[in-house]
Every structure is written in structure tokens, then in C-alpha cells.
Amino acid sequence: MKEIDWSNLPFGYMRTDYNVRCYYRDGKWGELELCSEETLNIHMAATCLHYGQEAFEGLKAFRGKDGKIRIFRPEANAERLQSTCNGILMPELPTELFCEAVRKVVKANERFIPPYESGASLYIRPLLIGIGAQVGVHPAKEYLFVVFVTPVGPYFKGGFATNSYVIIRQYDRAAPLGTGIYKVGGNYAASLRANKMAHDAGYACEFYLDAKEKKYIDECGAANFFGIKNNTYVTPLSSSILPSITNRSLMQLAEDMGLKVERRPIPEEELATFEEAGACGTAAVISPIERIDDLENQKSYVIAKDGKPGPISEKLYHKLRAIQYGDEPDPYGWVTVID
Numbered sequence: 001m002k003e004i005d006w007s008n009l010p011f012g013y014m015r016t017d018y019n020v021r022c023y024y025r026d027g028k029w030g031e032l033e034l035c036s037e038e039t040l041n042i043h044m045a046a047t048c049l050h051y052g053q054e055a056f057e058g059l060k061a062f063r064g065k066d067g068k069i070r071i072f073r074p075e076a077n078a079e080r081l082q083s084t085c086n087g088i089l090m091p092e093l094p095t096e097l098f099c100e101a102v103r104k105v106v107k108a109n110e111r112f113i114p115p116y117e118s119g120a121s122l123y124i125r126p127l128l129i130g131i132g133a134q135v136g137v138h139p140a141k142e143y144l145f146v147v148f149v150t151p152v153g154p155y156f157k158g159g160f161a162t163n164s165y166v167i168i169r170q171y172d173r174a175a176p177l178g179t180g181i182y183k184v185g186g187n188y189a190a191s192l193r194a195n196k197m198a199h200d201a202g203y204a205c206e207f208y209l210d211a212k213e214k215k216y217i218d219e220c221g222a223a224n225f226f227g228i229k230n231n232t233y234v235t236p237l238s239s240s241i242l243p244s245i246t247n248r249s250l251m252q253l254a255e256d257m258g259l260k261v262e263r264r265p266i267p268e269e270e271l272a273t274f275e276e277a278g279a280c281g282t283a284a285v286i287s288p289i290e291r292i293d294d295l296e297n298q299k300s301y302v303i304a305k306d307g308k309p310g311p312i313s314e315k316l317y318h319k320l321r322a323i324q325y326g327d328e329p330d331p332y333g334w335v336t337v338i339d
């Protein structure tokens with residue numbers, strides 16, 4: 001194998017040796033299959049292709065200083081996938097089967113797990129799709145669960161740094177009673193235009209307000225938002241945001257650090273009051289926010305006055321990464337160690 005330049009890996013797809021597959025047929029899940037083929041051969045009338053019966057997940061495996069491999073909170077991803085399955089009428093995959101598939105695919109691709117020193121990791125992408133042929137709008141009778149992996153570089157190549165965002169009102173990512181709380185591809189299709197607008201205008205990502213009133217903060221691109229002020233970690237409560245496992249973990253760590261944690265609607269104007277803010281998710285853990293612009297109202301909420309990440313965000317970021325890499329104890333049993 002050609003040597004991989006671990007510290008310069010992009011966030012992109014690289015072929016690995018194996019993926020794991022599991023079919024749902026005749027009302028039950030089958031055996032896990034290890035597969036080296038990259039493509040899927042599915043029926044052209046599969047429900048995933050026409051009616052969006054598609055769910056996905058995202059998590060990571062890390063190589064520790066001790067050489068051990070650690071997977072971060074796979075049970076939480078399994079449970080979120082079950083919730084998504086419920087939301088779009090797909091059969092739930094049992095937590096144990098999900099975790100076993102993840103372990104199997106990570107183990108089989110062990111040579112693609114970046115070394116500890118690189119700051120890189122192995123991204124794990126599970127997906128579950130309706131493959132049964134259907135033309136009428138009904139859930140499929142057959143499904144395929146696939147897990148593939150790809151090594152990804154450290155998110156912050158030049159060190160932990162801030163980004164700026166722009167509020168987009170022209171497009172909604174998800175409706176208040178829609179599929180925003182589920183991890184489905186359709187939400188991403190709905191976000192592509194807003195995302196392009198933000199990128200074209202030179203921003204890191206688009207920033208969403210609630211779809212109904214355009215008054216409260218929803219999501220920060222495909223990441224959850226949190227703000228910090230008066231020793232309090234504040235994150236939105238909304239019926240259209242994806243429950244981020246990173247956010248849930250940060251809330252716990254914030255509490256352990258002696259911060260108060262609030263989950264409540266956050267009006268846009270409150271952005272002016274935060275001492276620190278960040279976007280959180282598996283890809284970056286925390287992407288600290290420098291500024292959020294509201295172009296239509298000629299407003300700019302400058303959060304990081306000196307352009308640098310704040311001390312609490314920095315502490316939370318390092319704490320979570322330390323648990324993921326096994327540098328610090330894992331008091332909540334978040335990490336699955338495989339050897």
C-alpha cells in the first residue's frame with residue numbers, strides 16, 4: 001500500500017479494504033457480511049432513490065497513545081438511527097447489531113486508522129436504505145444497512161481556530177414538524193442551496209433560524225449551536241434540530257466543569273450577549289464562532305472579539321478529544337475499546 005500522509009488527509013472518501021453489510025428481508029435482519037466491493041447493486045425502483053427512505057450516521061474511531069482503538073459512543077448512534085428509522089418508517093436495527101457492525105468494519109480496516117500523533121481519525125459512516133422496489137408511496141419491504149469507513153485528517157490543520165457564519169432566511173433546512181430531528185439525506189438536500197449561498201459569500205457555513213418564526217436559533221449548518229455566557233452553556237431547544245451526540249457530551253462535560261447548562265429557545269438577538277459560541281458535531285467536535293452576520297438586517301454579531309476561540313470552548317474541546325483518544329479517563333463509559 002502507498003504510504004498515507006496522515007496529517008494532510010482531507011475530509012473526503014478514500015477507499016479502504018472492507019465494508020460491512022446487512023440485509024433486512026422477510027421481516028428480519030440477516031447476518032453481517034464483510035464485503036470488499038465499493039458499489040451497491042440495487043433495484044432502480046428502490047424507495048431510497050425515489051422517496052428518500054435513507055438514514056445515515058457518523059462517528060469516529062481513534063488510535064490512542066497506547067495503540068488501542070477507541071470508538072466514541074456507538075450506542076448513542078445506534079439509538080439515534082433507531083429514532084430516524086421510526087421517523088421514516090424503516091425497521092429499527094438493534095443496538096447490538098449496529099455496534100457489532102461498527103466494530104467489525106473498524107477491525108477489518110485497522111491499517112487505515114491514523115496514528116495517534118497525526119491528530120487524524122477513522123470516520124465511520126453507517127447508512128440504512130430502502131431497497132425494495134416500489135412505485136406507490138409506501139415504505140419498502142426490504143432494506144440494506146451498510147457501514148463503511150474512511151480515514152479523515154484533523155479538522156483544524158492550523159490549530160483550533162474560529163469561523164464566521166451567515167444567517168440565511170431564504171431557505172429552510174427542516175420544518176418544525178418535519179424531519180429535522182432525524183438524520184436523513186433529505187435534510188441535506190434541502191440545505192445545499194443555503195450552504196452554497198454562504199460559501200459563495202465567503203462564510204464557513206450557513207446559520208439557520210427556526211423555520212416558522214425566523215426568530216430563534218436552530219442549527220449552524222449541519223452542526224448544533226451552543227453559546228457561553230455568565231458561566232452557562234446554552235444550546236437551543238427546537239423541534240427541528242438534530243440531537244447531536246457531541247453536543248450531549250459537551251453538556252455533560254460543561255456541567256462537570258461547574259457550568260450551568262440550559263436548553264431553551266435562543267432568540268437571535270441573544271447572540272449579541274454570548275462571550276463564546278461554537279458549532280459542534282463529530283467532524284470538528286467544536287468549531288468556535290468568530291462572527292454571525294445577518295445581512296438582511298445589516299447586523300453582525302461579533303462573538304470572538306479578538307478572533308480567537310474562548311477559554312471555555314478550548315477547555316471543552318481538549319477535554320472531549322482527550323477522552324476520545326484515551327488520554328484521560330472515560331468516566332461515563334462513552335468509549336468502546338477494541339483490541
Ligand SMILES: *Cc1c(COP(=O)(O)O)cnc(C)c1O
Nearest residue numbers: 222223224242244245246281282
Ligand atoms: C450529524 C449532525 C449533527 C452532529 O451530530 P453529532 O452526533 O454530534 O455528530 C448536527 N446537526 C446535523 C443536522 C447533523 O446531521
